[in-house]
Amino acid sequence: MDLLAFGNTGWGDELFFATLMTIAVSITAMIIGFCFALIFTPLKLSKNKFLNFIGNSYTTIIRGVPELLVIYLLFFGGSGAVMYVASIFGYNKYIEINAFLTGSFAIGIISGAYSTEVFRGAIQSIDKGQFEASKVLGLKKPVHFFKVIMPQMLRLAVPNLSNVWQITLKDTSLISVTGLVEIMRQSYIAAGSTRDPLFFYSFAAVLYLLLTFLSMKLINKLEIKYRRGY
Amino acid sequence: MDLELMASSFPKLLNATLVTLKLLSLSLIFGLILGLFFAILRLNKNIFLNRFSYFYSYIFRGTPLLVQIFIIYFGLGQIEFLRSSFLWIILKEPYWCAIIAFSLNTGAYTSEILRSAFETINKGFIEAGDSLGISKKIIFYKIQIPIAIRQSLPAYGNEIILMLKGTSLASTVTLMDLTGVAKYIISTTFKPIEVFIVAGGIYLFMTFIIHNFIRYLEKKYSY
Numbered sequence: 160m161d162l163l164a165f166g167n168t169g170w171g172d173e174l175f176f177a178t179l180m181t182i183a184v185s186i187t188a189m190i191i192g193f194c195f196a197l198i199f200t201p202l203k204l205s206k207n208k209f210l211n212f213i214g215n216s217y218t219t220i221i222r223g224v225p226e227l228l229v230i231y232l233l234f235f236g237g238s239g240a241v242m243y244v245a246s247i248f249g250y251n252k253y254i255e256i257n258a259f260l261t262g263s264f265a266i267g268i269i270s271g272a273y274s275t276e277v278f279r280g281a282i283q284s285i286d287k288g289q290f291e292a293s294k295v296l297g298l299k300k301p302v303h304f305f306k307v308i309m310p311q312m313l314r315l316a317v318p319n320l321s322n323v324w325q326i327t328l329k330d331t332s333l334i335s336v337t338g339l340v341e342i343m344r345q346s347y348i349a350a351g352s353t354r355d356p357l358f359f360y361s362f363a364a365v366l367y368l369l370l371t372f373l374s375m376k377l378i379n380k381l382e383i384k385y386r387r388g389y
Numbered sequence: 390m391d392l393e394l395m396a397s398s399f400p401k402l403l404n405a406t407l408v409t410l411k412l413l414s415l416s417l418i419f420g421l422i423l424g425l426f427f428a429i430l431r432l433n434k435n436i437f438l439n440r441f442s443y444f445y446s447y448i449f450r451g452t453p454l455l456v457q458i459f460i461i462y463f464g465l466g467q468i469e470f471l472r473s474s475f476l477w478i479i480l481k482e483p484y485w486c487a488i489i490a491f492s493l494n495t496g497a498y499t500s501e502i503l504r505s506a507f508e509t510i511n512k513g514f515i516e517a518g519d520s521l522g523i524s525k526k527i528i529f530y531k532i533q534i535p536i537a538i539r540q541s542l543p544a545y546g547n548e549i550i551l552m553l554k555g556t557s558l559a560s561t562v563t564l565m566d567l568t569g570v571a572k573y574i575i576s577t578t579f580k581p582i583e584v585f586i587v588a589g590g591i592y593l594f595m596t597f598i599i600h601n602f603i604r605y606l607e608k609k610y611s612y
Binding site: 219220222223224225226227228231232235236239329330332333335336343346347350355356357360361363364367368371372 | 447448451452453454455456457459460463464465466467468550553554555556557558560561568571572575576579581582585588589592593596597
C-alpha cells in the first residue's frame with residue numbers, strides 16, 4: 160500500500176491524475192468521433208454513389224485496420240501533415256503537435272467509425288412512415304431532422320453508443336505508445352522505477368474496470384431516460 | 390508518394406503477416422475451447438461456477454487487451470515460484486505470453502457469444518429430442534452445440550476480425566508481427582503514409598477474406 164501513497168513517497172497522486180487524463184482523452188475522442196459521425200453518416204446514407212463510396216471507405220478502412228496502426232500513422236505523420244499545410248501558408252518552422260491532441264484525434268477517428276455505423280443503423284431502423292409523414296406535413300428539412308428523426312434516432316442509438324464508449328475507453332490505453340501520460344503510461348513508468356510490474360499493471364486493470372463499471376451505471380440511467388415513452 | 394519504398398517493404402510486411410496469422414489462428418483455437426468451456430459453466434445452475442465464469446468474462450471484457458498482455462508478460466515474471474517452475478519455459482517467451490493473453494481475451498468474448506446463442510435456442514428442439522427418447526448428453530452434443538454454433542456465426546465473425554486487429558498489440562512486447570514491422574519501417578524511413586497504405590492494405594485484405602468466409606459458412610449452414 161506504500162506504493163500507492165499520495166505525495167512524493169508513492170504513486171497514488173500520479174495514478175489519480177493519469178486516470179483523469181484517461182477520462183479526458185476518452186471524452187474528447189468521443190466528441191471528435193461524434194463530429195466524424197455527423198459528417199459520414201449522411202454520406203453513407205446518401206444516394207449519390209461517389210459520396211456513398213467515401214462514407215463506406217471511411218468505416219471499412221478504420222474498422223478493418225488495427226487501432227495501433229492508425230495511431231502510428233498519426234503519431235509519425237501528424238506533425239508532418241500539419242507542417243506541410245503550414246508551409247503552403249508560408250510558415251516553415253518545426254511544429255510539434257501536442258500528444259493529447261494527436262492521441263484524442265487518433266482515437267476519435269476510430270470511435271467515429273463505430274459511431275457512424277451506430278447512427279446509420281439507428282436511422283435505417285426508424286419507421287419509413289415517419290419520413291413520409293413529415294414530408295406530407297411539409298416540414299422544413301432542419302425541423303424534420305432535429306424534431307422528428309433525431310429524437311427517435313437517439314433512443315435507438317443510446318444502447319449501442321454505450322458499447323462505442325466502452326471501446327473508446329479501452330482504446331485510450333493504446334495511445335500510451337505515444338508517450339501521453341494516462342493510466343497505462345503511468346503504470347509503465349511506475350513499474351519501471353519500482354520493479355513491481357505485477358502490482359502496477361494489476362492496479363491499472365482495476366482502474367479500467369472501475370471506469371467501465373461506473374460508466375455502465377451512468378449509461379443505464381441515460382437509457383432509462385431515453386426509453387421513456389415506449 | 391514513394392512507390393519504391395512501398396514495393397521494397399511489401400515482401401517484409403508479407404513475411405510479418407505470417408507471424409500475425411500464426412498468432413491469430415493459435416489464439417482463436419485456444420479461445421474457442423476456453424469460450425465453450427466458460428459458456429457451459431455459465432449455463433450451470435451451481436452459483437459458484439456460474440459466478441466464476443461471469444467474473445472471468447467481466448474482467449477480460451472490462452479491461453484493455455494491452456493491460457492483459459503487460460500483466461502476463463511483465464507481471465508474471467515477478468512471481469518467484471513461477472520463475473522456478475516448468476511454466477517459465479513458456480512464460481519467458483513473448484510469443485507464448487501474447488498467445489495466452491489473446492486466448493484469454495477472445496475466450497471471454499466467445500463465451501458471451503456462445504452463451505447468448507445457447508440461451509436463444511428454440512426450446513422445441515430440446516423437447517423434440519426429449520420426446521424421441523434421446524439422452525441429455527446426445528441432445529447437448531448433437532442438437533444444442535451445432536445450433537448454437539450456427540447462431541453465433543455472425544457475431545463470431547466479428548470477434549475474429551476484432552482479434553485480428555488485437556494481434557497488433559503483440560508488437561508492444563517485442564514481437565515482429567505485421568504492425569511491429571510496419572512501425573519499424575516507419576521509424577527508420579519516416580514515411581508513415583506509404584507504409585500505412587501497404588500494411589493497412591494487407592490487414593484489409595485479411596478482414597475481407599474472413600468476412601466472406603463467414604458469410605459463406607452462414608449460407609452453407611442456414612436452415
